Amino acid sequence: MDIMGILQKLASESGFAAFFLAEGGWKNLVMILIAFVLLYLGIVKKFEPLLLCGIAFGCLLSNLSYFIGMGDNALYHPELWAQFLDSTSPYYHSYGHIMANAGLLDFFYIGVKAGIYPSLIFLGVGAMTDFGPLLANPKSLLLGAAAQLGVFVAFFGAVLLGFTGPQAASIGIIGGADGPTAIFLTTKLAPELLGPIAIAAYSYMALIPLIQPPIMKLMTTDKMRKVKMVQSREVSKTEKIVFPIVVATFVILLLPSTAPLVGCLMLGNLFRECGVTDRLSDTAQNALMNIVTIFLATSVGATMTGDNFLQPQTLYIILLGLVAFSISTVGGLLGGLVMYKTSGGKINPLIGSAGVSAVPMAARVSQDVGRKYNKNNYLLMHAMGPNVAGVIGSAIAAGFLLSVFG
Amino acid sequence: MIDLVNIPVGAAGGYALLGYLVVFFGLVLLMCVLLIMGAINTGKQKRAIEKAMPVADKSAPVLTLENTMPKATGTAGELKLYNTDPRDAAMVMAIVADSLGKPINELRFISIREVTDDEV
Known part of the structure; x- marks a missing residue:
């Protein structure tokens, strides 16, 4: 031997x-x-x-x-x-x-x-999300749209820094503040950047309570931050059931490339709202979501090999991700300021920053900042409208980038 | 034909602007659809309330959409607090939600009042 x-x-x-x-x-x-x-x-x-x-x-x-x-x-x-x-x-x-x-x-x-995990995560997100605040105030969708500004500014910035078109599109979508969407788009357009983009997207989402408040304070006055919004109207059960069907039909017809994400998001929401699929809704929200999260996270982490990750471009991505998040916050707040002016001061512009998706963290930040200036101000449900609108907005932005660069 | 891989800066700017407009266009159209849906639903609710109003009983209080709607929607509405600190109220709402096993945004709190020892 x-x-x-x-x-x-x-x-x-x-x-x-x-x-x-x-x-x-x-x-x-x-x-x-x-x-x-x-x-x-x-x-x-x-x-x-x-x-x-x-x-x-x-x-x-x-x-x-x-x-x-x-x-x-x-x-x-x-x-x-x-x-x-x-x-x-x-x-x-x-x-x-x-x-x-x-x-x-x-x-x-x-x-x-194959784009399976991000879509299944969206199924779970749909099952967990109450779109009631958005239905009560559909104008929130404008804030969700305004807050996609960072996506396109970061895309442009990435092109200036020498990234290819598909890579720049993947980097830009970090500004959508939506992890599954970022992973979905990057896997399709620039899989070699998946590790750094996923890390940037999720890290900045966690840092939203640190990133957003200084920008919110910079762009609004004390008077604006104290605005107490009136109660939204009650949304009927029928509206909540029809909503996912209408959104899926409408958005997928408009941008077919959004079908996997928007389709699953709205299917999950239909399970939640229709009242006859409670078991499926429960599975989508809990067991399925947890299982997919394990597979998604470990496999995305696995792509972070030394050769791939230790590149100067990783630093650029981290930097551009921060720019994307910040500019998206600015975009949402600008939308909020426009609504504040046009409504005669009835809309608190702080809810605009919640348009950057990242449900429900961004809405909580609006609530916390609002309450700092007016103890009796409850902005959470008003901010949830733009917040869930941001999810749809970032899916549309991803769909656009996919149809151009895919 | 523009090379989308090595995209020129000017074209990238154009695509960025177009993309932002497409997002706005999509969401504005969706907003219009939702506003129409909301208007139809509110109209239906109004008609249902008017139908339910007893024609003969003139002395009965008039039912309108506004006064039949609850006055508060969970954390977002006009919650009335009587001798209660907002922090305590938040705690009470959280405990109630936890006990019922329901998300707090699906519950409706109208008012919270401190009950003194004399009243117990």
Whole structure:
């Protein structure tokens, strides 16, 4: 028995050796440290923990098991996906080739690549969302539209920084403040940027309570912030049932590329409101949502390999993501200011910033800032209107970018 | 034909503007649809209330859409507080929602009043 030979083989195959022997092994070490930081942010700082913990652990697993030239035991194989996307490769768009050689996280990633997970997340979001405030005040949709400004400004900024059109579109959608939409669009247009874009989208969504209030204070006066809005009208059950059917029909006919996201969002909402599918609504909101979140987060994290992530463009993406979020907030507030003026001071402009999707965090920020200036002001339900309008708005923005660059 | 991969800056600006307009266009159209839906529904509610009004009984209080509607919608409405601190009221509403197992935005609180020991 060649004990020394076996030990030598084990040593040379170990990840510890690979850090120093494999090409770019040091990058894996750096990515592992980044995974630890993300785990810290998720667990200790509670930054979108449901997603960030999974993303961070996916990143950790990927960088522990994959080293360039030593991919036999890898959970995720970037080179397989590079061949999948290379139109000159014999394995172009070949799921069979992926499945024959895949690691566990490659299998998970198929759901991202096929656009299944983001759509299923939207199903759950639809089942959890009460569109009543939007129905009570349909003008909220204008704020949801205004708050997409950051998407297109960041897109333009990314082109100026040298990104390609599809990459710039994927970066811009970070400003929609909607993680599943960002992942959906990036997977279709620029899958090589999925890791940094997902991290930027979810991190900034968690940082909304820090990003938005200074901009809100800068753009509004004390008098505006104190405006108490009148109670919205009551919305009937029938309206709530008809709403998802109307929106799905209308928006998908207008922009067919939004069909997976808007279709699932509205199907989930129909389950919630129709009153005869409570079990399905419950599953979409809880069990299904949780299962899909696990698969989505770990597989997105797995794409964060050293070679892919440790690039100057990652820093640009993080920076442009912040710009996108901030400009979207500015856009929503500008919409709010216009409504404040046109309504004769009856609409509190603070609800405009909630147009940046990120349900319900952005609406809570409007509520908190409003209450700081008027203790008896309850803006939450008024802000929920633009907030859910932002979800539809970002899906339409993504649909537009997909139909132009897809 | 514009190269969309290596897109020129001017074209990118054009697409950005067009995209923003498309989002507005889509949501404005949707707003119109929802406003029509709302108007139809409000009209139906009004007709139902008018139909329910007893014709003969002139002394009965007049029912209108406004006075048949509850005065508060959860956290957004005109919740009346009597001898109650807003923080305590928020806590009461949260406890009620938790006990009922319902989201707080689906509950309707009209008023909250502190009950003194003498009244118990």
